[in-house]
Amino acid sequence: MKYQSQSVSKPYFIAAIGLFFGQIIFGLIMGLQYIIGDFLFPEIPFNIARMVHTNLLIVWLLFGFMGAGYYLIPEESERELHSPKLAIALFWIFLIAGALTIVGYLSLPYARLAELTGNNLLSTMGREFLEQPLITKVGIVIVALGFLYNLSMTILGGRKTSISLVMMIGLWGLAIFFLFSFYNPTNIVLDKYFWWWVVHLWVEGVWELIMGAMLAFVLIKVTGVDREVIEKWLYLIVAFTLITGLIGTGHHYFWIGAPEYWQTLGSVFSAMEPIPFFMMTIFAFNMVNRRRREHPNRVATLWAMGTGVMAFLGAGVWGFLHTLSPVNYYTHGTQVTAAHGHMAFYGAYAMVVMTMISYTMPLMRGREANSNLSQVVEMWSFWLMTIAMVFITLFLTGAGILQIWLQRVSETPMSFMATQDQLMIFYWLRLASGLMFLAGLLLYIASFFINGEPATVESRNPVGARGAAA
Amino acid sequence: MSSGFTKGMARNIFYGGAMFFFLLFVGLSVDTVVNRLPDRDNRAAINDQVARGKEIWEVNNCIGCHTLLGEGAYFAPELGNVYARRGPEFIKMWIKMQPTGTPGRRQMPNFHLTDEELDDLVAFLKYVNGVDTANWPPNIEG
Ligand code: HEM
Ligand code: HEM
Ligand SMILES: [Fe+2]
Numbered sequence: 001m002k003y004q005s006q007s008v009s010k011p012y013f014i015a016a017i018g019l020f021f022g023q024i025i026f027g028l029i030m031g032l033q034y035i036i037g038d039f040l041f042p043e044i045p046f047n048i049a050r051m052v053h054t055n056l057l058i059v060w061l062l063f064g065f066m067g068a069g070y071y072l073i074p075e076e077s078e079r080e081l082h083s084p085k086l087a088i089a090l091f092w093i094f095l096i097a098g099a100l101t102i103v104g105y106l107s108l109p110y111a112r113l114a115e116l117t118g119n120n121l122l123s124t125m126g127r128e129f130l131e132q133p134l135i136t137k138v139g140i141v142i143v144a145l146g147f148l149y150n151l152s153m154t155i156l157g158g159r160k161t162s163i164s165l166v167m168m169i170g171l172w173g174l175a176i177f178f179l180f181s182f183y184n185p186t187n188i189v190l191d192k193y194f195w196w197w198v199v200h201l202w203v204e205g206v207w208e209l210i211m212g213a214m215l216a217f218v219l220i221k222v223t224g225v226d227r228e229v230i231e232k233w234l235y236l237i238v239a240f241t242l243i244t245g246l247i248g249t250g251h252h253y254f255w256i257g258a259p260e261y262w263q264t265l266g267s268v269f270s271a272m273e274p275i276p277f278f279m280m281t282i283f284a285f286n287m288v289n290r291r292r293r294e295h296p297n298r299v300a301t302l303w304a305m306g307t308g309v310m311a312f313l314g315a316g317v318w319g320f321l322h323t324l325s326p327v328n329y330y331t332h333g334t335q336v337t338a339a340h341g342h343m344a345f346y347g348a349y350a351m352v353v354m355t356m357i358s359y360t361m362p363l364m365r366g367r368e369a370n371s372n373l374s375q376v377v378e379m380w381s382f383w384l385m386t387i388a389m390v391f392i393t394l395f396l397t398g399a400g401i402l403q404i405w406l407q408r409v410s411e412t413p414m415s416f417m418a419t420q421d422q423l424m425i426f427y428w429l430r431l432a433s434g435l436m437f438l439a440g441l442l443l444y445i446a447s448f449f450i451n452g453e454p455a456t457v458e459s460r461n462p463v464g465a466r467g468a469a470a
Numbered sequence: 471m472s473s474g475f476t477k478g479m480a481r482n483i484f485y486g487g488a489m490f491f492f493l494l495f496v497g498l499s500v501d502t503v504v505n506r507l508p509d510r511d512n513r514a515a516i517n518d519q520v521a522r523g524k525e526i527w528e529v530n531n532c533i534g535c536h537t538l539l540g541e542g543a544y545f546a547p548e549l550g551n552v553y554a555r556r557g558p559e560f561i562k563m564w565i566k567m568q569p570t571g572t573p574g575r576r577q578m579p580n581f582h583l584t585d586e587e588l589d590d591l592v593a594f595l596k597y598v599n600g601v602d603t604a605n606w607p608p609n610i611e612g
Contacts, residue, residue, distance in 0.1 A: 030545075033545075033576070034545065036574055037574055037575045037576030037577055038571075038572075038573065038574060038575065038576070038577050041569070041577040041579075042569070042577070042579055045534075045535075045577070045579050046534065046535050046543070046545050046546075046576070046577075047531045047532075047533075047534025047535045047543065047545075048531075048534070050534050050535075050543055050545075051531065051534055110529065110530060110531045111529040111530050111581070114528075114529040115529070119528075119529060123525055123528060123529075125528055125529060125531075126527065126528025126529055126530070126531050126532075126533060127528065127533060128533050128534075128541065128542050128543070131531065131534070162477070162481065184528075186516055186520060186521040186524050187507075187511055187513055187516060188511070188524070188538075188539075188597070188598050188601065189507055189510070189511035189601055190503065190507070190511070192539065192541065193499075193502070193503070228477055231477055231480075232475070232476070232477040232480045233480075235477065235480035235481045235483070235484045236480045236483065236484075238484055238488075239480065239483045239484035239487045239488070240487075242484075242487060242488040242491055242492070243487040243488070243491050246488075246491040246492055246494070246495040247491060247494065247495055247498070249495065252541075253502075254604065254606070255539060255540055255603045255604055255606035255607075256539050256540075256541070256601075256603065257507070257510050257511045257512075257539070257601040257602055257603055258502055258506070258507070258510070259501075259502055259506035259507075259510065260604055262502075263604070265498070329606060329608065330608060332540040332606065332607075333537040333540030333541060333542070333544060333548065334544060335544060337544070338544055407611050407612075408607070408608045408609065408611070409608070413609045413610075413611045414611065415547070415611050416546070416547040416548065416611060416612060417547065417576070419611075420576075
């Protein structure tokens, strides 16, 4: 850690991991409700569990991005953060607002929550991922603006690098596109059309910039490769992101009432969206192969490479699978979508946040890397969570294909509910994989409590095991 | 990457490409919203009742279990075409008699809606059913 104020990231990362744990618990509850339909009914109806699961996901990723921003921007700008006090204040505001929102979901009927929080003033609730009460949405905007102010002021008085510029464009974009969550017309087609300006333009637009910048930052640190090379890659990756991803939004405009030219435009452009993800994979592996130094934090490097691969699989491959309109006609809104949503969110955003945490946490705790044992445990957690996610994706894809076959392709289509009964084997297997994921997450958390002699390059590489890096 | 290709060139592709495609996207969206949607989005059916119905749909978070035009949750049946599949009377009766309480079966809560609210909700579902979705879903089961 070069600057004292970078340590404000620590509470952000700790909160992120805590919320991640909560997310998984609610995922497992739903996994069981998929099979035993009345499990926890009426205490926790499925929609409530889902809302908690997905909102915790978004909030912990936002905590992760903010933590990453507070760490990365001072280091890149070569100066202390503009206001560490503001960063800590915003941390508590965000954590408390988030916690109250979740408590509201769980303790009140949703309609009552809407009533109490002024949804009648401006109705924004009850739409997927944007379920938060108006005051929470306003809170998110305030926290985001405070955060952006703090970082922007830091950069303005310091060194301006390409990494921090791309990071800032991504973060500003995140805040700006979130404003579309306040637009909710009665016209359902307009509602859906601009809902995607939050959801798609986040995950396949500005968040990719944030992700690219985080990955580039960590890769410079762990490989020592020349900044010029890394930043050239970064620009090219994010260029392809926006060149393909903006018009690629059209892959959500096939069946919601938008004009049919989106079937062509959306298919063609979104079919190219895997390119930037593929480039990220190549980027990560290439930089590690060309490394100029050995970094004792091996597990951070593992996360960085894993992010490249899993983002490509989840977003690139599983995205491509259902993105052409003739295919999407059948897959739209099935378990295939859920399969893709899981691997993409995990592979890209959950993993890039864990990459950043893995690299920075030891530094914030006063060492270059964790002990060998801690790193080995963290590597186990990496493999358990990642392999579990691959299984979850495969089982949901299996469920989705069978669902499509029985309910949509067949000459004598089955009803939705009758079809679901036929998919139970896949749901059991998904649940089992979910338990494996939980085991991985518990190991991940445990790895933070394993102390011991910090690893050094020598202790990771017993004599002569590895010659001087080329 | 060959050394002839500089960071400056990559940066220009990023800024130029982003700008160009952002403007193109905005332009296409203007065309969609201004010129195309009026013929497709069934706006003639929108009235106060539909507006109230949409709010009831939202504040009860129906999207947390159901899909609507294929978007939402995948736990319960598609409702974009439920008006055509089941008709208004079935929908109202169904919502009133929830939960089924069938052991082990997926449950839908009771939302304690008045008859008037049920009519609003049905008006909303009827309106959505009238959107031109390019023949999606493939069949009535959604
Ligand atoms: C990291 C990046 C990505 C993330 C986090 C992500 C996540 C998601 C999620 C959560 C959904 C479901 C949305 C809903 O609930 O309605 C979705 C839908 C979809 N995604 Fe992605 N995605 C990513 C990248 C991609 C890419 C690169 C492609 C194309 C190559 C793609 C193609 C699609 C398509 C076609 C749908 C619509 C599915 C349907 O019709 O039901 N996604 N994505
Ligand atoms: C223990 C593991 C997990 C289980 C059992 C699980 C289960 C579920 C279930 C049942 C749903 C609702 C699907 C529906 O609408 O019917 C869901 C939604 C979702 N989950 Fe998970 N989940 C798990 C882990 C994760 C992880 C690790 C992530 C991402 C990092 C994630 C991201 C999502 C997303 C983005 C959605 C919305 C999907 C969409 O709209 O297509 N889940 N999950
Ligand atoms: Fe998308």
